[in-house]
Amino acid sequence: MKVIKKVDHYTSETESEVEIKELVGLDLPHAFLINYGAHGYAKFIIDPMTMKTFEQDLHKIEDKLTRL
Numbered sequence: 001m002k003v004i005k006k007v008d009h010y011t012s013e014t015e016s017e018v019e020i021k022e023l024v025g026l027d028l029p030h031a032f033l034i035n036y037g038a039h040g041y042a043k044f045i046i047d048p049m050t051m052k053t054f055e056q057d058l059h060k061i062e063d064k065l066t067r068l
Contacts, residue, residue: 002062003033033061 007022031053032046046054 004029030057 005023005026007020009018009020009022011018028049031050
């Protein structure tokens with residue numbers, strides 16, 4: 001499993017939903033890797049498709065820090 005696109009987007013605790021313009025219109029990936037590279041801290045709701053992908057394929061992520 002490889003990271004195919006990295007998008008930096010900053011949010012605040014007051015936002016309940018976020019639209020990331022750089023991702024609108026792109027094909028839906030198998031998973032969204034939130035906080036790639038451990039650059040921040042946040043609480044996220046992980047969508048069911050992402051959760052299923054990580055449960056099955058987490059071992060395929062090449063970067064050890066990203067797997068944590």
